[in-house]
Amino acid sequence: MELPNLDLLTHVPQRWLEVAEKYLKAIPQVRARLDKETGAVLSHFEKRLKPYRGTLPAFERLPAQGRPREEVLRELEGLERREETRWKEGHVSGAVYHGAEDHIAFVNEVYALHSQSNPLHAELWPSATKFEAEVVAMTANMLGATEANAGLPPEQHICGSLSSGGTESIMLAIKTYRDWARETRGITRPEMVLPSSAHPAFDKAAHYFGVKSVRVPVGADYRADVAATRRALTRNTILLVGSAPSFPHGVIDPIAELSELARKRGLGFHTDACLGGFVLPWAKRLGYPVPPFDFQLPGVTTMSADTHKFGYAAKGTSVVLYRGLALRSHQYFTATEWPGGIYFSPTFSGSRPGGLIAAAWATLVTMGEAGYLEASRHILETAKALKEGIAAIPELHVLGDPLFVIAFGSKTLDIYKVMERMGARGWDLNGLHKPPAVHLCVTLRHTQPGVAERFLEDLRAAVAHVQANPGEKGTMAPVYGMAGTVPFRGVLSDLLKKYMDLLYKV
């Protein structure tokens, strides 16, 4: 897929482009050309996404008779073995954060014991609510609640909920602020101000809950720009956001300054510590430079921290925290008139997986402070070696000053081609854009002996290859390149929706 250089167009106001795009797409020839190009990109994806077609039985209808359990188990084992090799050997950015066999076996055993439990039925499974309350409390106290609560009555303490993941934690917080602002301030057209680097879950929340998302470009160090944030405030602003650290570049926003700005104006402030919540407290104790980011700052009113990332629990849990019970109560839902009885539910789901909550609890209490400290020590040491190794490659540079998510780009080479060459060597890195870069989120998988050395060796070889073959096009590199420069966002959005359709094809 070849695209002309559209750099010029990036300076045209977005609104004009949206109108231009609408009219352009209405021209049959343009439409046909777009469909053709989209089709070509998608058929490339389809081959990669559906490797089991033709090799495994596929089900579009229920089998008339149930298949034998043994046969199904063997099939699942085969799939797992095939798919685990890449992440197990540490070839993947993020994705699996612990991954040691004994740890996985333990978490699975806990899940198996509690797979039937559901905290929606608190009287049937009081263990599930005990686990949930304790996971929230342990996470809160790891993130400054002990200091923040000192001397305050219980209703002003840091509290929270367990959710299904970072996205739900963030969405719960935004919905809570929206309802809080409507009730206590009478704000009916709420806005939030957040750095361009904050996770798209905030835009998803904005989209779902009718909050305007005001994005502010980050500074030269890839951290949120405090002065620009101040300028973006309006009478309808209800909260500010900062990340600790941000997903793209792994840098920690100036949370102290941002949260103080919010506090002085009576606004909410959310620290997104989905990624760093279970690393930064230990990094700080290990002597790494970690600026304040948690409830020790009086302006921080909500936080998110993912148990299913560096908390090392099974996928499907995260913690959202609030300063005080009054704020959290705006998260809750109650129904008093339903013929099915009196109903209430604290988060988005009704029934919830008690087994996953038990697994999160069991992970936290078996890891303990010492376990998280050791894990963080290994991750941070490996990340430091990787960061220095990458910075030593003359064609590459590290973006910002990260701790354990290392983004790098190049002034002389197409970094997406480098990423593609790394892919050919088995490495699955995250492509970033605006500016073009890739990142590696360092996990315990990368702390295994030899992994970091192999990464750097392969990276040097990939850089050398791209340098020696400037004419080589690559398959995915142009798509990534396009995503960063194409001014018609609708075209890209349409493509992504078609991609999602593809996921649902048998």
Ligand SMILES: *Cc1c(COP(=O)(O)O)cnc(C)c1O
């Ligand atoms: C992963 C992540 C999220 C979203 O979490 P999910 O569990 O994928 O929904 C939000 N913010 C940051 C900084 C993250 O790294």
